[in-house]
Amino acid sequence: MPPESTLDSADLDWLTLDDGESVVWAGNPHESSMLPSVLMGLPLCLVLVGFAVIAEAYLSRENTQFVVTTDALYKKTGIFSRDVQRIDFEKVQNTSYSQGFFGTRFGYGDVDVSTAGGSGVEMRFGSVPDPKGVQELVNKRVKAGRPSDTETGESKGDVLDDILTELRAIRHAVEADANADDVGDIDSGDVDADDTEDAAGRGSAVTRRVSDDTFSDGR
Known part of the structure; x- marks a missing residue:
């Protein structure tokens, strides 16, 4: 079951959607996420720092505020200014969620989103209610935004066959180049120095043997 939105359209006056794009879920940090700040601030109220x-x-x-639409993820922050971040689903590489001590007890946590080519976490839905449900919703939208094998007309087997065909073509091309180089060396008369020395050595040995045989016959 998808998580329940805690914001309505009136709260999203800052959000600009593309044609055909609609809001799937919208929310903000859980109320209980303020508890650590309240516990720390109350004792300091005597010196007025706690109120701040x-x-x-x-x-x-x-x-x-956090928003999940049919096309992307949005995050708006800022007290005296406004900072809006957007990540399209096609760029999402990985998602995860975590809950701390208070989050486990009050039902909120962080949902982290990483993108392809990015370094670390690119967007964090901090202290959202039902973080597991939000993560599952994001993953569902990511999968829905990616083309299936039926849409692309190719299955994984087809892709592997194409790769194998290309590898065979590359192998044949390399072997053909190697054979052409060998033929060229023979036609041009290129012989290594070591081969020349070996041939000369064998010729000298044959000459000495013939000379020895001739000398023996003469005796």
Whole structure:
């Protein structure tokens, strides 16, 4: 079952969609993700610093939004400014999710997205409710956006056959070049120095043997 969206279209006035693109899921960090900041900020409220810690955590959560559409992933952050990041599904290489101590108990966690050619995590849906469900939804959309064997008209077996055919053609071309080089060496009379020395040595040995036989017959 896909995770339930926690945002509606009125909250997504910053989002610009392409033609035919629609929102599948939208959410922001879980309310309980503020708990660590609250626990740390309350004792500091006596010196007013705690109020700033809690306020920053609240504003950060309220201004962070995550969106999954039929075409891509979106992330909006920023309290006094706005930063929008988009990753198309065709670029997604890997996804994973994790939950910390509080996340395991309150049902939220991080969903990390890596892209092909990227270095490390390119986008993180931080502290989202039901991180496993969000990851499964992203994976489903990634698979839906990739062409199937039926759409491309080629199966894995067809691709392997094409690769083997190309390898055979390369092998035949290399062997033909090697044979042509051997014939060229013979026609041009190219002989290695070592071969010449061996031939000369064998000729000298034959000459000495003939001379010895002649000398023996004369005696």
